Amino acid sequence: xxxxxxxxxxxxxxxxxxxxxxxxxxxxxxxxxxxxxxxxxxxxxxxxxxxxxxxxxxxxxxxxxxxxxxxxxxxxxxxxxxxxxxxxxxxxxxxxxxxxxxxxxxxxxxxxxxxxxxxxxxxxxxxxxxxxxxxxxxxxxxxxxxxxxxxxxxxxxxxxxxxxxxxxxxxxxxxxxxxxxxxxxxxxxxxxxxxxxxxxxxxxxxxxxxxxxxxxxxxxxxxxxxxxxxxxxxxxxxxxxxxxxxxxx
Amino acid sequence: xxxxxxxxxxxxxxxxxxxxxxxxxxxxxxxxxxxxxxxxxxxxxxxxxxxxxxxxxxxxxxxxxxxxxxxxxxxxxxxxxxxxxxxxxxxxxxxxxxxxxxxxxxxxxxxxxxxxxxxxxxxxxxxxxxxxxxxxxxxxxxxxxxxxxxxxxxxxxxxxxxxxxxxxxxxxxxxxxxxxxxxxxxxxxxxxxxxxxxxxxxxxxxxxxxxxxxxxxxxxxxxxxxxxxxxxxxxxxxxxxxxxxxxxxxxxxxxxxxxxxxxxxxxxxxxxxxxxxxxxxxxxxxxxxxxxxxxxxxxxxxxxxxxxxxxxxxxxxxxxxxxxxxxxxxxxxxxxxxxxxxxxxxxxxxxxxxxxxxxxxxxxxxxxxxxxxxxxxxxxxxxxxxxxxxxxxxxxxxxxxxxxxxxxxxxxxxxxxxxxxxxxxxxxxxxxxxxxxxxxxxxxxxxxxxxxxxxxxxxxxxxxxxxxxxxxxxxxxxxxxx
Numbered sequence: 001x002x003x004x005x006x007x008x009x010x011x012x013x014x015x016x017x018x019x020x021x022x023x024x025x026x027x028x029x030x031x032x033x034x035x036x037x038x039x040x041x042x043x044x045x046x047x048x049x050x051x052x053x054x055x056x057x058x059x060x061x062x063x064x065x066x067x068x069x070x071x072x073x074x075x076x077x078x079x080x081x082x083x084x085x086x087x088x089x090x091x092x093x094x095x096x097x098x099x100x101x102x103x104x105x106x107x108x109x110x111x112x113x114x115x116x117x118x119x120x121x122x123x124x125x126x127x128x129x130x131x132x133x134x135x136x137x138x139x140x141x142x143x144x145x146x147x148x149x150x151x152x153x154x155x156x157x158x159x160x161x162x163x164x165x166x167x168x169x170x171x172x173x174x175x176x177x178x179x180x181x182x183x184x185x186x187x188x189x190x191x192x193x194x195x196x197x198x199x200x201x202x203x204x205x206x207x208x209x210x211x212x213x214x215x216x217x218x219x220x221x222x223x224x225x226x227x228x229x230x231x232x233x234x235x236x237x238x239x240x241x242x243x244x245x246x247x248x249x
Numbered sequence: 250x251x252x253x254x255x256x257x258x259x260x261x262x263x264x265x266x267x268x269x270x271x272x273x274x275x276x277x278x279x280x281x282x283x284x285x286x287x288x289x290x291x292x293x294x295x296x297x298x299x300x301x302x303x304x305x306x307x308x309x310x311x312x313x314x315x316x317x318x319x320x321x322x323x324x325x326x327x328x329x330x331x332x333x334x335x336x337x338x339x340x341x342x343x344x345x346x347x348x349x350x351x352x353x354x355x356x357x358x359x360x361x362x363x364x365x366x367x368x369x370x371x372x373x374x375x376x377x378x379x380x381x382x383x384x385x386x387x388x389x390x391x392x393x394x395x396x397x398x399x400x401x402x403x404x405x406x407x408x409x410x411x412x413x414x415x416x417x418x419x420x421x422x423x424x425x426x427x428x429x430x431x432x433x434x435x436x437x438x439x440x441x442x443x444x445x446x447x448x449x450x451x452x453x454x455x456x457x458x459x460x461x462x463x464x465x466x467x468x469x470x471x472x473x474x475x476x477x478x479x480x481x482x483x484x485x486x487x488x489x490x491x492x493x494x495x496x497x498x499x500x501x502x503x504x505x506x507x508x509x510x511x512x513x514x515x516x517x518x519x520x521x522x523x524x525x526x527x528x529x530x531x532x533x534x535x536x537x538x539x540x541x542x543x544x545x546x547x548x549x550x551x552x553x554x555x556x557x558x559x560x561x562x563x564x565x566x567x568x569x570x571x572x573x574x575x576x577x578x579x580x581x582x583x584x585x586x587x588x589x590x591x592x593x594x595x596x597x598x599x600x601x602x603x604x605x606x607x608x609x610x611x612x613x614x615x616x617x618x619x620x621x622x623x624x625x626x627x628x629x630x631x632x633x634x635x636x637x638x639x640x641x642x643x644x645x646x647x648x649x650x651x652x653x654x655x656x657x658x659x660x661x662x663x664x665x666x667x668x669x670x671x672x673x674x675x676x677x678x679x680x681x682x683x684x685x686x687x688x689x690x691x692x693x694x695x696x697x698x699x700x701x702x703x704x705x706x707x708x709x710x711x712x713x714x715x716x717x718x719x720x721x722x723x724x725x726x727x728x729x730x731x
Contacts, residue, residue, distance in 0.1 A: 036539075048686050049686075050682050051678065051682070059540070071685070071687040071691075072682060072686055073685040073686075073688055073689060074693065075686075076685065076687055076688035076689075077688045081686075082686050084683065084686075088677070088679045088680050088683040089680075089696055090680055090683070090697075090701055091701055091702065092700070092701025092702050092703070092704040093697055093698065093700070093701035097697075098684070098687065098697070099687075100691075101687075101690055101693065101697065102684075102687035102688045103688075105687075105688040105689050105690070105693070108261050108690045109688070141701065156688065162688070164688065172627070187533050199591050235650075241459075
């Protein structure tokens with residue numbers, strides 16, 4: 001699904017990722033943990049094509065193609081989805097309008113007809129229930145006046161509707177209380193499929209209590225410094241990142 | 250990857266699709282303006298004597314006036330003697346009696362602009378008056394309207410058919426000496442629409458005037474007069490386009506609306522005059538005086554404007570709220586791109602008791618353009634319990650444009666409530682990236698964000714035209730992704 005080889009990325013003159021390598025197979029759930037400033041968000045931004053980052057060397061191959069060649073919207077239409085750490089507000093544009101425009105852009109790319117309005121409504125209402133959201137959210141402006149937790153649910157709602165192949169969750173658990181976390185995690189869990197992979201970026205182990213990863217990576221100073229199973233997350237939680245950093249040094 | 254700011258800039262490259270020229274045989278006055286020109290113009294139109302006097306009085310006043318210079322606009326000096334004040338498609342002595350007699354080139358022009366005039370393809374439910382340069386070339390559905398008692402015709406025709414009605418109202422809202430451009434208009438106006446809705450009549454269809462400037466080096470000076478008698482109701486829309494030319498062309502219009510007791514007028518404008526090229530060469534100079542007078546109690550007037558064109562826009566559709574409980578509304582979207590300049594807004598003059606006004610202004614500036622909102626809310630001594638709510642939002646696209654807001658408030662009545670809210674925002678790179686990350690192209694994303702920004706104004710437009718306005722906005726923002 002995704003293969004990152006020796007990726008070096010700078011912001012301005014400052015190197016952030018320094019030789020990151022990572023392989024994700026179809027259907028796998030990977031967690032990336034690491035201290036502040038390790039380059040976690042940079043990774044999610046580079047994969048989704050946000051401007052302001054310079055790839056100085058290395059490759060990113062997604063479904064056999066060079067991902068870095070594609071514009072952000074092309075990546076999205078090819079099935080790369082980023083659940084934003086800080087979802088953006090768009091005044092005057094209703095949530096449902098955005099989702100429909102997005103779904104149709106993806107369908108058009110796949111050579112499919114635009115989604116039928118009634119079918120779309122049925123689909124959306126179904127997913128809204130799954131995330132225990134109120135239907136009124138559909139008709140409100142995108143993220144405007146949403147609480148932190150509502151914004152994060154809204155991100156997962158969009159993932160559920162757009163059905164991406166690679167789902168990158170950038171600190172989706174931050175700012176959630178324990179009840180909201182459970183709902184969001186259940187939403188993510190329901191998206192797991194044999195042809196869908198996840199890359200979950202998180203500071204904390206608690207999200208992983210609900211969504212069990214296949215592999216846990218520890219990112220420190222721009223590199224993957226440790227790799228293990230779900231138990232690694234528990235160990236990190238107990239010993240702190242300092243422990244890994246000491247081991248590496 | 251190029252920076253997103255640059256991408257946003259590229260997205261708003263404007264392609265003007267109405268920029269073609271129609272080849273026609275025309276009668277055009279040589280450039281220049283004096284009393285002879287005005288007399289000749291009045292004679293060609295076969296106007297009653299009082300009109301010539303009205304024009305000459307305005308002209309003499311105009312000669313003593315100076316162009317207003319208080320607006321946030323940078324205007325090249327205009328040589329008023331270099332402009333031709335009359336241009337009309339050539340035709341046999343009389344006006345065409347039916348559409349068959351209209352030059353097919355003309356019909357084709359309107360068809361290209363999406364305004365079909367021929368019987369079969371007419372816009373359902375919309376009566377259109379088409380004004381081409383200095384004259385009205387066709388008015389549709391006249392018969393049907395007449396059955397309802399509604400008069401909808403070119404103002405030149407009204408001056409012949411209903412001279413007393415015109416005389417009674419013309420210049421009573423915007424006096425001929427009101428301002429420099431209104432005086433010029435009063436002296437030389439050539440055509441425009443006249444509407445009279447009799448007592449208690451709800452106009453059975455939308456009325457629409459479509460203005461087209463075609464000839465080079467001419468000015469268009471149209472005059473619109475709408476009278477809504479007691480308890481009547483009308484919705485009126487005007488649209489405007491012009492060919493692409495390197496010279497600036499002058500458009501100085503006057504619109505007067507008169508509302509009696511319980512009358513309602515909804516006046517919508519989609520202005521798409523040629524804005525000039527990306528370096529600011531050419532384009533229409535648009536100096537317009539629009540004013541509505543709510544003379545009757547409980548009357549209501551609503552101005553909705555979508556302004557995307559013109560090199561320069563100087564326009565302040567206003568409401569004089571004389572009648573008790575009368576209501577004035579102003580909803581505006583003004584888009585400027587490249588080197589365009591707009592100084593636009595409204596005046597709400599509260600005189601009657603319990604008068605209410607609402608102002609919603611959305612300014613979008615892109616390229617190197619300058620976009621100014623200028624508004625006056627004035628509450629007179631007798632306007633007890635007057636209320637105003639003003640909301641001015643500016644959206645900046647790119648980092649070389651400007652947005653300015655000048656709200657003036659004068660209140661002489663302590664019970665008045667006046668609220669003003671203003672915001673300025675930018676289409677952020679984050680918003681654009683977010684939409685792209687959902688699969689939406691950058692171009693569609695900008696259009697979606699801008700449309701969202703303008704939503705509260707678009708919902709005020711008549712249904713058919715809301716779609717047109719949205720498409721127009723999309724068009725203005727069309728371009729290639731760099």
